[in-house]
Amino acid sequence: MAVLDSKVPDGPLENKWTKYKSTVPLVSPANKRNLEVIVVGSGLAGSSAAATLAELGYKVKVFCYQDSARRAHSIAAQGGINAAKNYQNDGDSVYRLFYDTIKGGDYRSREANVYRLAEVSASIIDQCVAQGVPFAREYGGMLSNRSFGGTQVQRTFYAAGQTGQQLLLGAYSALMRQVGMGTVKMFSRHEMLDIVVIDGKCRGIIARDLVTGKLERHFGHAVLLCTGGYSNVYFLSTNAMGCNVTAAWKAHKKGAFFGNPCFTQIHPTCIPVSGEHQSKLTLMSESLRNDGRIWVPKKKEDAEAIRKGLKKASQIPEEDRDYYLERRYPAFGNLVPRDVASRAAKERCDAGYGVNATGEAVFLDFTYNTKRYGTIEANKRGLTNISDEEIMALGREVIKEKYGNLFDMYKQITGVDPYEEPMQIYPAVHYTMGGLWVDYNLMTTIPGLYALGEANFSDHGANRLGASALMQGLADGYFIIPYTIGAYLSNEIKTKPIPTDATEFNEAEKQVKERIERFFSIKGTHPVDHFHKRLGKIMWDKCGMARNAEGLQWAIQEIRKLREEFWKDVRVPGDPYCLNPELEKAGRVADFLELGELMCIDALHRNESCGGHFREEYQTPDGEALRDDANFSYVAAWENKGDTWELHKEELRFENIKIAQRSYK
Amino acid sequence: MSKVASKSVSSYLFKSSVGKKAIMALSGLFLITFLIVHVGINSLVLLNDGGKTFSEWAHFMGTNPLIRILEIGLVAGFLIHIIDGFLLWKENHDARPVKYAVSNANANSKWYSRSMGLLGTLILLFLIVHTAHFWIPNRANQFATGEELDLYNLMKEAFSKWYNVLIYVAGCFSLFWHLLHGFKSAFQTLGLNHVKYNKLIEIAGIAFSIVVPTLFAIIPIVFYLNIIK
Amino acid sequence: MKVTLKVWRQKNKEDKGRFETYHLDDVSPDMSFLEMFDVLNEKLILEGKEPVAFDHDCREGICGMCSMYINGRPHGPLQGVTTCQLHMRSFKDGDTIVVEPWRAKPFPVIKDLVVDRSAFDRIIAAGGFISVNTGNAQDANSIPVRKEDADMAFAAATCIGCGACVAACKNASAMLFVAAKVSQFALLPQGQPERYTRVLNMVAQMDAEGFGNCTNTGACEAECPKGISITNIARLNRDYLKAALI
């Protein structure tokens, strides 16, 4: 088993990055002009990296599959972005953010990276504000903060429920500025379908122009994959329809190790599945748990009656309701971390207390706090002697002010008015902590190939805290890669651009082409979605919120069978030389069908429960996750060997933090 | 941001979309001021004094050198408004070469706001008829003989015919719709927009669009009905 | 429920295109409009026909990719809602639904319901930014911003770049989209240094793309899924005239 070199600089934790920055080799401006960098992905990570590298003088090409860089799925992030600014004077610091992130990640992330992330977090906010990102403000004109799960300070910056949108538009505007100046060339509606490795170094990509269907070859001295997460392996997730693992997977197949593939985050508050036709799931912001109480009926008969539509939530008397989070976790109540809340919901539904037609939903009820706010409001206005109805009406105004847009969205999707009846929610796949393994420089195991943002495995361990993914994406792009890439490119200044008719380019393109032709040649009987849905169901049932060895073994077999069936029976209509969304989907699902297997293998090998990875065999008597630090305090980095994988371990050492059992009771 | 070429004022005004629109608005507002004067003097007819006051003013307007000069401005104003309007209409038309098969535009905008070109053209047609009645013969006569025509009796005569009355009333309707959108639109185009004053502009626009065309329209009607002698 | 769909089909930019009629018998009112199209496409694939190409990605109303002109209105019959958030319960059993792509010269059809909106990107590249290189920024709280201004800037910044404003406008004008970006920066202190060059550059690019002129009909505001206000257009006009004349 090869030892992975994380290339973490020596020295005390607090000095590592500062020292690194002042000693890393630089590339002179004249040389930068001759160095070409390919950035795949235009989300927070990709846009920020591309803009910054272009500002520095590199020649940059950016690729994304959407019609505009601005549509990357970072756009959908709602809640906020963390930064250790301590503007609230509530005791926040770089160390505290570092500590919260490591603990939140259940001690499965690399100390040095996380510390660096916390260190640069403050600059992100500065940069974004300078770009004109309209964060929420107080009346005095200063920035406003809110708090998020898993922390005790207010360090989350936000722009209503559209923080990701505003941050991405900021990064996008920086990117477009460079496009306008000619330093970045933008390739939208392009999908990267392979990387090109020459003499052991990544030197370019093969991309398909999604409009003409033509395959293109692009050379780069370095390639940055900023291609987001792979939650869509579950078919249903809060990700966009096009989110995929393809870029990362192709790199994996060419030698990049895949880190902790089984670490997925399941978000507790999503709108439940309503039927067979469902194509994706919609997140309801975590912030709702501040004022919503989660419950299911205490009596099975009641649950059944609700499922059949014979009873309404409001008809269940208070004493027949089970506020199970408040019951199980009195200290944190409805605000336990995501993984804990999700599992608890599953536990109740599996036990037969679920409340919608599918039996997979719990209530998120605002009645109590509506009333509470109503009373406060009535007192404020000096209203005495008013009816309950009037109190509720006052309370509803407060709720509306806080969550109006979410309530509207809920009503739009479900057709039910959440001001009248409690929301129904259920956990859904949301984020993948796993991804391409990278070292301190964000370089994968293929020299010259980097992974940024959600596409890498790095900073969140086994569970990500809310509002930390946006922080990581922008940290990687604005403040880390511009330095760390110098370490590599300073040795490449003599490398002349490699002509794209080199054999390696030919070979890579040929493989891509053959695969595309193969899709069309099958002419099977089922469309791509059919296989994707089946894969999703296997993954959700066996490698979702709770996993066990038997289930995972079964899943691995099933996925293999499904993959075989896919390659025999899929039907891809149309032809390759035009816009063909079915072909795009086929390519992505084919990769998911391989990734799914690796995820199950990883989940099966990790004989412990930690963060989002819950193995039913490893739990405390009262059902909490049981970590095994003696045996599993490592990053599992998988090397692809054709049809199998080899495990490499990066041991995690915690020198600045004391490992403890996470407890939210 | 380096690209900005310091172009000349005229190129900003005549070549850019926003500039062309500003010219439209300015000429429109200028025509509005003309309408105020015009309707003011015309309304003197309603004094029912056999056209005495009206004719005094008409004489003043017809002979005062300053007004004579302003008239050139007025003609220019009309021409600019019409030409610019046509250019905009053409560009806007070309911006959508393939039309929608089904369009439910009434769900999102008022028909008259979408029909400014049509309404303007109707006004133009009206103006052709209208100037043929008064302005052209009068100026022609002035040019030939130095004498003004008796506009009051000219009006009396014209408005004794039902079809002329109809044309005028229809013209006033077109003007009403044109102004109903045009008045506030001009302010929006010029960026003269402020939460505190928007309502005021809107109300003034509606009032103006109703009052002015109504006053205009009453005249041919009262002549026709012999209410005014 | 049952619906009849009349969908614009066009192979590519050059093709003339035509409507095709499809019948769906088993539509659930809980389906989103795009899920209904998924069902249609599955049916077409199984019948050996080409599925309908349409743009979409996030399916939660934020990416701005979805873009269907439904029964004569961009994003369909509801206000403040994108196509992907429209649900079949907004239609009646037996309805005939006509679906067309956005129509505008600067938005050429690529295929079926998919149009090319890269003109928007070029407008942003012409000036829709604040020129600040990474690392140049001062502490975020050293620039206080009036809350009212921040809120208004935010409201303008929520534009998702979907192009419904262009699609709705009888002149295919992009003024609402451009004005939203111009306003966002005009309202913030950070945006002041480039305020007037920005508006000149962005309008120049907008014109070069071939969008029509705004005649203040307000259709864009009424159809904008994010409710962007046309007061932003007035602000653009004001800034432009100031920049051009003064």
Ligand SMILES: Cc1cc2nc3c(=O)[nH]c(=O)nc-3n(C[C@H](O)[C@H](O)[C@H](O)COP(=O)(O)OP(=O)(O)OC[C@H]3O[C@@H](n4cnc5c(N)ncnc54)[C@H](O)[C@@H]3O)c2cc1C
């Ligand atoms: C609904 C939702 C809400 C969230 N809320 C929050 C929050 O409040 N706070 C928080 O911190 N995090 C949140 N997250 C997580 C966070 O938004 C993401 O992790 C983060 O934005 C990912 O950014 P990224 O740049 O890595 O990738 P993305 O933004 O996903 O970008 C991926 C890019 O890669 C491109 N791409 C992908 N594959 C290819 C290919 N093969 N070829 C070419 N291009 C390709 C895409 O076009 C896209 O441009 C949320 C996530 C979701 C789904």
Ligand code: HEM
């Ligand atoms: C001679 C015939 C006329 C024609 C062909 C004409 C045409 C037009 C057109 C095409 C517009 C278009 C732009 C828009 O839709 O906003 C317009 C606007 C306008 N017109 Fe006219 N018009 C005529 C007469 C008048 C008259 C007589 C007046 C007033 C007295 C007037 C006042 C206005 C105003 C105020 C606007 C609004 C400008 C803006 O939108 O910014 N027009 N006209």
Ligand code: HEM
């Ligand atoms: C319906 C009632 C109207 C009456 C009775 C009327 C009457 C007249 C008369 C008598 C003149 C001749 C003035 C002269 O020769 O000096 C005139 C001129 C003119 N009218 Fe009217 N008018 C009417 C409505 C309108 C309307 C609605 C418009 C515009 C939209 C209009 C535009 C003009 C113009 C442009 C001239 C020539 C300008 C000038 O005199 O310098 N009129 N009108």
Ligand code: SF4
């Ligand atoms: S202004 Fe509104 S309609 Fe226009 S692109 Fe932006 S969000 Fe879409």
Ligand code: F3S
């Ligand atoms: S619809 Fe068009 S006319 Fe102006 S106000 Fe909107 S751009």
Ligand code: FES
């Ligand atoms: S698909 Fe993203 S807004 Fe509709």
